[in-house]
Amino acid sequence: MIVYETLRMHPPVFFFLKEAGVDTPLVSSDLVVPAGATVIMSQRTLHMHPKLYPDPHVFDPERFSSANSAERHPFAYIPFSAGMRSCPGRKFAMMSLKTTISKVIWNFQILPDETYEPELLWGLSMVTANGMRIKLLKR
Numbered sequence: 001m002i003v004y005e006t007l008r009m010h011p012p013v014f015f016f017l018k019e020a021g022v023d024t025p026l027v028s029s030d031l032v033v034p035a036g037a038t039v040i041m042s043q044r045t046l047h048m049h050p051k052l053y054p055d056p057h058v059f060d061p062e063r064f065s066s067a068n069s070a071e072r073h074p075f076a077y078i079p080f081s082a083g084m085r086s087c088p089g090r091k092f093a094m095m096s097l098k099t100t101i102s103k104v105i106w107n108f109q110i111l112p113d114e115t116y117e118p119e120l121l122w123g124l125s126m127v128t129a130n131g132m133r134i135k136l137l138k139r
């Protein structure tokens, strides 16, 4: 749930582009995306929508409990994109994240460095300009 919430607030890939192959009517309005148009879609914007995620700037892993997740549309959470060209590395990435984090927290307590404020860099993917400082306390 912590990994999911982190990827909601800080999706490393925070936008993607798709070209409409055919005229595509939008479900949400009367607009039609014409064939050939490039659509820019931001998962970060979607993940911060207060209708989908109340108090979106609050880090709350409980959003991803089974009960709370069941109420959301599957496409309301797309850090790995969705559909035919979504990320094929999704399972590998999630497994690597979970095994690495569990190995670290087995041996260390992770504490924030109160003097550190990450400077987000919005390039092709989201990174920080000043690294990622944490404190590790040996268990």
Ligand code: HEM
Binding pocket: 011, 012, 013, 015, 016, 017, 078, 079, 080, 081, 084, 085, 086, 087, 088, 089, 090, 092, 093
């Ligand atoms: C937390 C880690 C990762 C995130 C958030 C992520 C996210 C994404 C997203 C959003 C896309 C779609 C981009 C687009 O439509 O323009 C994508 C595509 C892709 N990802 Fe990942 N990815 C991650 C890890 C990985 C890993 C570990 C691999 C390989 C082992 C991988 C391989 C790929 C490939 C090959 C594509 C292109 C798929 C295609 O165009 O058909 N990704 N990823």
